[in-house]
Amino acid sequence: MTDTADQLSHALAHPAAALREPSLGSRLDPWVKSYAQRTAGMTTSEIRALFSVASRPEVVSLAGGMPYLSALPMDTVAATVAQMLATQGLTALQYGSGQGDPTLREQILEVMALEGISAHADDVMVTTGSQQALDLVTRIFIDPGDVVLAEAPSYVGALGVFASYQAEVAHVASDNDGLVPHALEERIRGLLASGKRIKFLYTVPNFHNPAGTTLSPQRRPQILEICQRHGILVLEDNPYGLLGFDGEPPAAMRSLSEDGVVYLGTFSKTFAPGLRVGWALAPHAVREKLVLANESAILCPSAYAQMTVSAYLATCDWKAQIKVYRELYRERRDAMIESLSARLPQASWTHPEGGFYVWLTLPEGLNAKAMLPRALTERVAYVPGTAFFADGTGHRNVRLSYCYPDPDRIREGVRRFAGVVQSELELLETFGPYDVTTGRAVRSRGVQSPAVDLS
Amino acid sequence: MTDTADQLSHALAHPAAALREPSLGSRLDPWVKSYAQRTAGMTTSEIRALFSVASRPEVVSLAGGMPYLSALPMDTVAATVAQMLATQGLTALQYGSGQGDPTLREQILEVMALEGISAHADDVMVTTGSQQALDLVTRIFIDPGDVVLAEAPSYVGALGVFASYQAEVAHVASDNDGLVPHALEERIRGLLASGKRIKFLYTVPNFHNPAGTTLSPQRRPQILEICQRHGILVLEDNPYGLLGFDGEPPAAMRSLSEDGVVYLGTFSKTFAPGLRVGWALAPHAVREKLVLANESAILCPSAYAQMTVSAYLATCDWKAQIKVYRELYRERRDAMIESLSARLPQASWTHPEGGFYVWLTLPEGLNAKAMLPRALTERVAYVPGTAFFADGTGHRNVRLSYCYPDPDRIREGVRRFAGVVQSELELLETFGPYDVTTGRAVRSRGVQSPAVDLS
Secondary structure, three states: OOHHHHHHHHHHHOHHHHHOOOOOOHHHOOOOOOOOHHHHHOOOOHHHHHHHHOOOOOOEEOOOOOOOHHHOOHHHHHHHHHHHHHHHHHHHOOOOOOOOOHHHHHHHHHHHHOOOOOOOHHHEEEEEHHHHHHHHHHHHHOOOOOEEEEEEOOOHHHHHHHHHOOOEEEEEEEEOOEEOHHHHHHHHHHHHHOOOOEEEEEEOOOOOOOOOOOOOOOHHHHHHHHHHHOOOEEEEEOOOOOOEOOOOOOOOHHHOOOOOEEEEEEOOOOOOHHHOEEEEEOOHHHHHHHHHHHHHHHOOOOHHHHHHHHHHHHHOOHHHHHHHHHHHHHHHHHHHHHHHHHHOOOOEEOOOOEOOEEEEEOOOOOOHHHHHHHHHHOOEEOEEHHHHOOOOOOOOEEEEEOOOOOHHHHHHHHHHHHHHHHHHHHHHHHHOOEOOOOOOEOOOOOOOOOOOOOO | OOHHHHHHHHHHHOHHHHHOOOOOOHHHOOOOOOOOHHHHHOOOOHHHHHHHHOOOOOOEEOOOOOOOHHHOOHHHHHHHHHHHHHHHHHHHOOOOOOOOOHHHHHHHHHHHHOOOOOOOHHHEEEEOHHHHHHHHHHHHHOOOOOEEEEEEOOOHHHHHHHHHOOOEEEEEEEEOOEEOHHHHHHHHHHHHHOOOOEEEEEEOOOOOOOOOOOOOOOHHHHHHHHHHHOOOEEEEEOOOOOOEOOOOOOOOHHHOOOOOEEEEEEOOOOOOHHHOOEEEEOOHHHHHHHHHHHHHHHOOOOHHHHHHHHHHHHHOOHHHHHHHHHHHHHHHHHHHHHHHHHHOOOOEEOOOOEOOEEEEEOOOOOOHHHHHHHHHHOOEEOEEHHHHOOOOOOOOEEEEEOOOOOHHHHHHHHHHHHHHHHHHHHHHHHHOOEOOOOOOEOOOOOOOOOOOOOO
16 A cells, blocks of 8 residues: 555545644543534544545545636736735735625625526625535524435535534435425425424535536426425525536526525635635525624624735636636546546546536445545546445445646546556455455445445 | 714614615615514624714814834735735635635734734634624524623623623623622632523633723633633633733733633734734634634635735734834823813723723722713714613713824823813713703712722
8 A cells, every 4th residue: 555545545534633733632631511512513524634634636526626727827817916916905915894895795696697687786795615604594594403305416515514513314205307206295294204403405406516417497396386385495505606628607596485595605716715705695684693793703804815815806707717627627526527437447437518527436345435445556646436325325435526627638537546446356256355444355245335336 | 963973873773774765764675574583682782883984084083093004014905815816815715725725824923923812823723803703603602692701891882792692791890900800700600509501601802802901921821710710711802912011022821721722813913904904813623613613604705805914924024014003002002191181180990011001090989981972062083882782881981093193183182081071070060960861961860870989
């Protein structure tokens, strides 16, 4: 095993340790008895550990979700910022409103109009990335034990937030057309029958992370109707909606329901994530609560970052830049899908029409988490499917990102990945499947993880 | 009553409404039954309402805590940012570590060394302003009903955070030398005897907001010893420590105790608040929990804002800039104290040796909150003392800020303020004291609020 593989293997077994200096553990923590109950639910995700270990140049990382910023006109951005500071520096460096900059909130309306959303700037709140919007929505709605409905699989960062507020996540089946309406209806009825309190449905309808699928136009009103009938709020998280490869952006669920949806957007994927500027669009009364929660959490979002985004939107051709990103990611998606078709006929995968991710299902008997150290030995990284489930399933799944490496690197990464899968299959044929907990080969097939097949 | 006075009066009675568009109230909120229990504790502060209403040019605002950014060399800052983007733009605009930029964390050690703190960069975590650090510390320690000890009075933004996590705030008496050790000991014993679970002491030892006082060097080890003996963490919030007017900065409590203190710092007062860059320095195990909480809350702090601060610290003479701020605020403090002495012999006030605030106690029988609309009529704004207590006391108190208006404006503001107090005293002599709840004159003295005299 190479150093890299060894480190990543260690990182996945002890993810918190991988990100930080060695520690002597909580037995020496004098405050160990003082923590809140919710703190037990705060654990680092497999993705965070990967970020720090799999970034070595010799590894082809198909793991991260970093946008390809080299496509940005950096000189223009720098000039825009300098000009903004020269003319509005005193405002940009001062405290601002807890709800966010009024000019930027108006501009956000223009961005959302591309997805058919009609709204008032007064119902928009700016946040420190849309992750913070997720945190604040969860904060104002979730008491410990409340249920959040979420796709199977679901965005790992959202699952982390829900856990930190002691929510119970109930996964709902999804297929190539996204969330399955009758599965949602059944899930809700089952939960209500067992006396659960369901607060909201968390969904990424467009170019899903990690599934790569898009909720079909037919299902959108059906999902909304089911939720409305049961008094369940829809939390529509849409980081990738403008990064579709064909045709117009899908119409947002928020465009169909003003009162039943809290919509989350971000500039992280269409401009740059280092600014940490996202937003929530919410029904009026909910937005009031969100602003109070935002003021409590951070007083106000950064005027500096907001006015940087605002100046960029006002002076640069941001729609042309999004087109640049779309073409770039489409080419990379094609490279990945073509390579997978050529090299991995034993597996199945989704066919994303936008966004950053392909969701792959390994042949029966393989375990993506147990296989990862071997993949690192072959200098390729990915995220095991288990990261995207709150219930411990997803062992046969893999999330492959095509956003950051160039097409040649993607092809090389898939070549390495296919080689690892092939070796694993040969081992499987010889020795039988792995024990999920030890990562070692076992003779019995009893430990095989449940299949989650999206293809 | 002028328009301005009318608006501010309305803002104080209905603070949430003052910040936003008119709303039809929560009776029309379809989600009113869905909110978490904690959401009931989220209410807007009197200060936030003031920010939006008292910013008219004709009003002398002695209300806000905005640093005087015109003293910054804006051209230099703009050039520094442009240079940073030109050389490190791809990193500054990308996702970063949840703990914060390693270079900035090293530089933060240099800042804290000025207060006698010796630490390792690994125990520093960068946050979206120190308000977010307050939020995260509270998040990892507080279960509903847990007790937070805090000075009487205490920073309004911290009280808001504690309320949002359903903490019970127990105020501890403070005088001109800060928190009173024997009062702390008694308070702790009383709370423990009644079965309460005390999690931490929240304190602003230097140039206190709002009290303007500084914890004496003699009392610092006493406070730490009392807390250590009872297993209570100290949360040392220190936004103003480098803004003292005389001599060296006070030695931080953290310089005396490595394991018993979580220290919060910020660049909001020494550089600029619009960047939203603060930090927490915590015992190792606590810091690990804080980073998990930070990743859940926002994924990572803004690399863009952090690298802006980092470039500023590396290329500009930040210590000279702090000296500029100190001289500026000293002159304004002098203007305020001299004006108060000349015009308001009926009141008493604290004598801040740094920071932004004077804490004033009105003559007996006056009510700062009820008086505010009349003050606005005279075009002067302040924050009523009640904002700084969790228990509804502080009616006779006023926080006056001298950070933002220039000395002439401060003198004019105090002149107007003194005129209002004088008129109130004459009314009081004629009609008796005000009813606290209605703001109307009453004959009985029974409604007089408890005196909190810090002078």
